[in-house]
Structures are given as C-alpha cells and as structure tokens.
Amino acid sequence: MQPPAGSQVSSGQPAALGVPTPAPAPAPAQVPAQRPPSEQLPPPPATPTPERPRRRVRTVLTVVAGVLALLCLGGGIAGYVLYDRATAPDRSAPDVVVANYIQAFLNDRNDTKAEGFACAGDADLDGLRMFRDELVSREGRFDTEFSVRWGPLDVRQSGDTATVEVDLIISAVVDGVTQSDRQRWRFETRQKDGWGVCTAQLAS
Template sequence: MPPPAGSQVSRVPAQRTPPEELAPPAVAPAPQRPRRRIRRVLTVVAGALAALCLGGGVVGYLVYDRATTPDRSAPDVVVDNYLRAFFVDRNDVRADLFVCEGGPDLEQLRLLRDDLIAREGRFDTRMSVTWGTLKMYPDGRDAAVQLDLTISALVDGIRQADRQTWIFNTHLDSDWRVCSAKPQV
C-alpha cells in the first residue's frame, strides 16, 4: 500500500544485517567417543586371551608329558616300575619302556611269568607277585638291584607263597634301564 498523500516518507537506506546475526547459532555436533579407546580395549583383551590360551596349552603339555613319561630316574625306581608293568599290569609294551635297548637278558623272568600264567589256568586261581625292599649296589653307570619276589596264590582255600631272591642289573645312558634279571641261587 502506498503512503498517504502529503506525507513525507523519509527514506533510510537499507542496511543488511550480517548473516551471523540472522542465522541461529549452529548446534555443535554431539561428541563421538573416540574409536581408538574401544580398539585399544579389544586389543588388550584379545592379547590377554591369546596369552592365557598359550600359557594353558604349555601347562597342559607339560602336565601330560610328566604324567606319561616313565620314571627312570634311579636304578631301584626303574626296577620297581618294570616289575609293576611286567607282573602286576602284565603290559609288555609298558614294561619295554624300562629295559635296555639291544636285547636285554630277561628270558628267565619271562619264563617265570609264563609259568605263573599256566598255573593260574591249571588251578583256576590268580597268582600275585609282590616284592619288598630293593637293595641297590651302584657301580658307576651300572647298578645291581637285589630284591625278594613273593609269589602267592589261594588254592583250594589255602594261601600258598614262594619267595625268590632276584638280581636285576641296570645301566645308565640318558636314564636308567633294566638290562638283565637272574634268580640268585
């Protein structure tokens, strides 16, 4: 609409306001969590889990190795373990872990066990073999071990036993092994 007649209109030059004043202040974006922190935490957790798994694997291997490796640390220990595998468990594979390589002289002991097995069948009983104190006679890298084998059985309700003295010769290479066994006469 035009101004009324006769009125004076004063004209003021138009001024522009600077754009900063007209525009509402810019909203600052929400701060983002730095992704580096999450990555660092995940890296530390993954590293710790890897170290834990590796450590557990090593411990597991060492425990398994110790449990399955036969003890051949001393002459009396190797003879005791050999007799347990040979007479008690009757496990020739396990017993062979305790003998010398290259043909040990254990034939008389094998004949004794074969005779005991035959008697078990004949008398329908179980023959047990036990041993007492093992006496060692060391001689450098060789050692003789003397012991008494007690062979017993229950036949027709009567306990029968026989005692035999045996000498086992052992030898040390990387560990102790049984090389021969003979009854002492």
Template sequence: MPPPAGSQVSRVPAQRTPPEELAPPAVAPVPQRPRRRLRTVLTVIAGTLAALCLGGGVVGYLLYDRATTPDRSTPAVVVDNYLRAFLVDHNDVRGNLFVCDGSAQLGQLELLRSDLAVREQRFGARIWVSWEEFHVDRHDDYADVRVDLTFSAQIDGIRQTDRQAWKFTTRLGEDWRVCAAARAD
C-alpha cells in the first residue's frame, strides 16, 4: 500500500543490534560445593563417643549387677555367705538373701548368735567365728553341708577356742538357699 497523498513518510534507518546483545549471556561457573570434611569428622567422632558411652553404660551396669548380686551358685557358697552375713556381720537383711522363703528352720543358729552376744557382754571380749571346710552331700535339688564352726576369744590374756560341728540343709530353686541349720551330733 502506498502512503496516502500529501503525507510524508519518514524513514528511520535500520539499526543493528550490537553483537554483545546477540550473544548468549556468559554462563556463571557452577558453584563448588563447600567441603564438609570438618562436619563429617565431627559426626564420626560424635557417633563413636556415643557408641562408647552406651557400651560403657551397659558394661558398667552388668559389672554392678554381678558385684551386688549375692552368690548362691553352690551349696557350700550359699552356706559360707549366710554364715558371714549372719554370724560375723550380724546383718539379718543380708543373711535373709541366702535363706529359703518362709520355711527356714534356723532357730538353733539364732540361739547360738544370741548366746555369743551374751558371752561377749559378760566377759567383755569379742568372740570371733570362723570355719574352714565344707563337706557337701548332694541329693538332686537338696544338699546337706557339714562344717565345723570355730569360736575364738581372748579373755584375761588367755586365748580360748571352741569348735562345734553344724549341718546346714540347702535347697535348689532358682539358686541355692539355706533352709535349715542344726548342730550336728
């Protein structure tokens, strides 16, 4: 179409796009991932310490449990531990850890301990109780344990000793327990 009559057409010279606008923009270098060696090392150290602490806690608990659980593994051991708790330490609570539940016949041993206390007061001397050998006669879940108890005291500078034979009857349930004690003939 031709321009209308009487109008002037102005022409604009064509402009060229500068070459830098035609070229695609330069690609920025891909940022490198920051090195996280320190974080990895700290994570490994923290994990190792946590595992060591957890393992140490478990080992500590097992050692504590083993150290505080009374040993009732054999008839002789349970009698030894019972005598130590009852006659030497005078600790009834600890002694009861080695006794059969409800059916224990330990009256004679209780009388012996009472008699020893009376004699200590009367003579003003400490009486030591000891024992050496255990003779065990086992029958399935029961065992008789014979032991000689030795009583020693020093009165007026003179050492005195007495020896008594005792028989302890033990029974195996979950573990060994003392069920009866009597002086042996």
C-alpha cells in the first residue's frame, strides 16, 4: 500500500530537526615565549690567559741541569777515589809492606800481586823465589801443602830505607802429623811513592 502523499517514510535514522550545528571555535593565537633579559644579551668576551714568562722557566731548567751534572761528576770522582783506595796495595810502612809481600808471594803465590809491594825496577828477590820453589817441590814429593806464618816484625829505619827482620814459620801436615820449621829472614825496604821490598835473604 502506498503511503499517502505528503507523508515521509522513515529510513531507520532519526530525521534532522533543522537545528544548525555550531562551528568550532578558532584556536587561540600562540604568543612566542619571552626570554629573560640575561639570555638575550651576548656572552661577555673571554679574558685572555696571561702567558707565563719563558725566560724564568729556562733559567730554572738550566740551573737544575747544572746541579745534576755536578752531582753526577762528584759521584763519579768519589766512586773512583773509593775504588782506588780499596784496590791499591797498602805500602804505608816497612813492616806493613813486608807482611803483605810475604802473604802475596809465599801463601797466595800471586806474582802480579806481590809485585805491587816490591821496589819497582831494581828488586833482588831471587833468594825468596828459590825458597818458594823448594816448598812447591816438597809439596809434590810429600803430597801436602805448606803454609807460611810470621812472627813479630823487627823494623830498623833510617830515613827513606828500613831493614825488617822476621821469623818465617813454615808448617805442613805429613802422614797425619803436623810439622813446622822456623827461619829468620831479613828484608830491605825503601820509601819511594810508598814503601817497597827491595831485597830478601836469610839472616845470618
């Protein structure tokens, strides 16, 4: 059946009532953020760093280098002096040089060391050398070793020369028995850049 003329057919949606829809309100205008006055000012110019005086630094370095050089030089000289004193033969007195010569020549049997206690160039010590050769020969014959000790040293000095007499005590162990012998020796010494042994012979 057709609807009467002039009537409206409902389509399932509510009919518009003819009320106008209000337009959306315009967005408020944005105001730019204001900076504090301090942020708007340009930064102050940087203060230049004062330069350090270079001449003073160079002077200090020069002084320090000079002091270090002097310390190194002084240490080297002191070390050399101490080494020279420690290694130089003791020739301070006639009896001292004779005792050192006996030890070096007869016990240590070190000719190079013994020469440091002898008169340079004109020493006549063949008698003591023959005595040592005889000891070495007996050591091989009896399969033993001899040691030499000495008693008090009697010194008679006259100016730059001195005579030293001393008893040499020769000992060895042969077949389990200690044997010893005593000999009186005379040494002539002379002072020349220190005392030295010039001659050695059996005392009569």
